[in-house]
Amino acid sequence: MATMKNEIDFLLHLADNALIIGHRNSEWCGHGPILEQDIAITNIALDYIGQARNFYQHAAELINQHPIGIDITQSGKDIVLPATEDSLAYLRDVREFKNLLITEIPNGDWAHTTLRLFLLSEFELQLFTQLLQHTDAQVAAIAEKSIKELSYHVKWSQDWVLRLGDGTEESKQRMQAAIEAIWAYTGELFIQPEYATAACLNYAAIQTAWNKKVTAVFEEAGLHIPSKTFVQKGGADGMHTEHLGYILAEMQYLQRAYPNSEW
Amino acid sequence: MEQAFEQIFQDKIDREVRIEPKDWMPEKYRQTLIRQISQHAHSEIIGMLPEGNWITRAPSLRRKAILLAKVQDEAGHGLYLYSAAETLGISRDQMYDQLHTGKAKYSSIFNYPTLSWADMGVVGWLVDGAAIMNQVPLCRSSFGPYARAMVRVCKEESFHQRQGFEILYVLSKGTEAQRRMAQDAINRWWWPSLMMFGPKDDESPNSIQSMKWKIKRFSNDELRQKFVDVCAEQVKVLGFTLPDKDLKWNEERGHYDFGPINWDEFWQVVQGNGPCNKERLDARKKAWEEGAWVRDAALAYANKKAKQKQAAA
Numbered sequence: 001m002a003t004m005k006n007e008i009d010f011l012l013h014l015a016d017n018a019l020i021i022g023h024r025n026s027e028w029c030g031h032g033p034i035l036e037q038d039i040a041i042t043n044i045a046l047d048y049i050g051q052a053r054n055f056y057q058h059a060a061e062l063i064n065q066h067p068i069g070i071d072i073t074q075s076g077k078d079i080v081l082p083a084t085e086d087s088l089a090y091l092r093d094v095r096e097f098k099n100l101l102i103t104e105i106p107n108g109d110w111a112h113t114t115l116r117l118f119l120l121s122e123f124e125l126q127l128f129t130q131l132l133q134h135t136d137a138q139v140a141a142i143a144e145k146s147i148k149e150l151s152y153h154v155k156w157s158q159d160w161v162l163r164l165g166d167g168t169e170e171s172k173q174r175m176q177a178a179i180e181a182i183w184a185y186t187g188e189l190f191i192q193p194e195y196a197t198a199a200c201l202n203y204a205a206i207q208t209a210w211n212k213k214v215t216a217v218f219e220e221a222g223l224h225i226p227s228k229t230f231v232q233k234g235g236a237d238g239m240h241t242e243h244l245g246y247i248l249a250e251m252q253y254l255q256r257a258y259p260n261s262e263w
Numbered sequence: 264m265e266q267a268f269e270q271i272f273q274d275k276i277d278r279e280v281r282i283e284p285k286d287w288m289p290e291k292y293r294q295t296l297i298r299q300i301s302q303h304a305h306s307e308i309i310g311m312l313p314e315g316n317w318i319t320r321a322p323s324l325r326r327k328a329i330l331l332a333k334v335q336d337e338a339g340h341g342l343y344l345y346s347a348a349e350t351l352g353i354s355r356d357q358m359y360d361q362l363h364t365g366k367a368k369y370s371s372i373f374n375y376p377t378l379s380w381a382d383m384g385v386v387g388w389l390v391d392g393a394a395i396m397n398q399v400p401l402c403r404s405s406f407g408p409y410a411r412a413m414v415r416v417c418k419e420e421s422f423h424q425r426q427g428f429e430i431l432y433v434l435s436k437g438t439e440a441q442r443r444m445a446q447d448a449i450n451r452w453w454w455p456s457l458m459m460f461g462p463k464d465d466e467s468p469n470s471i472q473s474m475k476w477k478i479k480r481f482s483n484d485e486l487r488q489k490f491v492d493v494c495a496e497q498v499k500v501l502g503f504t505l506p507d508k509d510l511k512w513n514e515e516r517g518h519y520d521f522g523p524i525n526w527d528e529f530w531q532v533v534q535g536n537g538p539c540n541k542e543r544l545d546a547r548k549k550a551w552e553e554g555a556w557v558r559d560a561a562l563a564y565a566n567k568k569a570k571q572k573q574a575a576a
């Protein structure tokens with residue numbers, strides 16, 4: 001049963017990551033700096049909402065099959081049964097969310113937004129590549145579909161890191177400032193959550209590949225990695241920044257204000 | 264000479280031959296089309312805002328995905344339409360400038376606020392619905408690039424309309440609070456939707472020339488009547504009502520009669536005094552101004568790369 005609980009928690013971690021970064025990117029819709037890029041980032045948000053749905057649906061399936069294994073959540077409330085993609089997204093509170101902190105910090109400017117996406121999606125691309133070997137065929141299938149999307153997210157965001165890093169004096173400063181601000185949230189990417197117990201996972205290998213890629217792109221763009229590298233962590237275990245509460249308040253408002261309604 | 268060209272031009276139009284960007288055309292035709300197409304493009308882009316307002320609050324993941332895709336479609340419509348207008352010799356940046364300085368207009372409907380989730384249903388059903396009514400005839404516009412853009416746009420708009428109707432249908436089967444939410448949204452959007460067809464025919468001065476040029480195929484009042492007839496039936500399926508005590512089937516005319524439109528409100532909103540005119544325009548200007556450094560950087564980078572490529576060649 002322990003392994004089932006671990007798998008469910010890990011699925012929720014992946015789903016929460018996708019939902020929260022999708023939410024952040026969707027905040028740009030209608031407000032982007034270039035119409036084509038407005039479309040691109042909305043498309044990326046849409047990809048992430050799709051990934052979140054796939055992971056939540058699978059988590060819900062497992063929860064409903066093994067309700068006994070799913071005990072009390074962090075805040076002391078039971079998970080609402082039967083679980084659905086929407087009950088998992090809309091009826092859990094901050095301490096139940098397992099997303100990485102890097103997904104929830106505010107968008108900032110275009111440099112912050114594209115850099116965050118680059119750092120995150122490159123990590124996810126490596127992680128999901130390992131998930132292709134997952135013993136649960138459903139997880140492997142979701143990973144396979146997601147990898148197609150993530151490869152585009154990496155390509156798109158990497159292009160922006162290069163363009164802004166090697167564009168004008170102002171854009172270089174802004175991209176470097178984004179690196180200084182976001183870097184503290186990258187360490188958490190490589191801390192393997194306790195529930196990430198699937199045999200296919202190797203976080204050290206992810207970190208090596210990620211470092212190589214990020215270093216190469218920064219070098220080409222003339223950007224540098226900050227020397228002080230304090231790690232902000234805890235998101236995967238439900239310890240969040242203050243920002244997540246506001247995201248959830250906004251996102252969950254209708255489900256909370258009009259309980260038990262069909263939409 | 265000019266007269267001979269004009270004759271050939273009108274003759275082509277009468278024979279339903281499409282005018283293409285490189286063909287000779289009267290200057291007034293070009294200017295009218297630039298105004299028509301850019302106004303439409305601006306409406307798509309401004310139209311992203313009232314619906315974008317609910318993306319982060321959509322009540323289910325499925326609805327969130329549908330809404331995101333819809334707003335993204337609108338951005339795509341803006342893109343094709345700006346491109347169509349560019350074939351007439353105006354740049355996208357010039358058109359933006361006209362929008363931001365208030366010189367160019369956009370559909371007034373987007374100056375109304377979206378106050379509840381039901382507004383996402385009503386905007387799809389009525390606003391996309393009215394847009395379709397207006398735009399289907401434009402698929403036969405005499406100007407080729409506009410006509411072709413409209414074929415694609417109309418296909419997507421009719422999806423939007425069905426999705427909007429479906430939102431309302433689900434609300435109509437929902438709780439009492441959901442039904443109230445939906446009826447309230449219909450009450451707020453009905454009259455502004457009727458205004459989307461523009462002023463009454465006798466107050467629409469450019470219409471005759473536009474009909475002759477076949478960049479307009481039906482009069483404002485004809486399209487409005489058609490819209491009322493369709494909606495008066497569809498609202499019955501939902502079990503809601505339209506907020507018009509004069510709405511009544513007229514056997515003799517074969518149409519629904521409907522009450523007087525508040526044209527004073529219409530002109531107020533057109534002149535900038537609608538509830539959200541300032542917010543909408545400010546949001547677009549903010550996106551544009553705050554994006555300036557991004558566009559500058561992209562351009563500088565592209566130039567740098569082009570130079571490097573040249574040097575290597």
Ligand SMILES: [Fe+2]
Nearest residue numbers: 307340394420
């Ligand atoms: Fe439209």
Ligand SMILES: [Fe+2]
Nearest residue numbers: 307336337340
């Ligand atoms: Fe549209």
Ligand SMILES: [Fe+2]
Nearest residue numbers: 337391420423
């Ligand atoms: Fe639409």
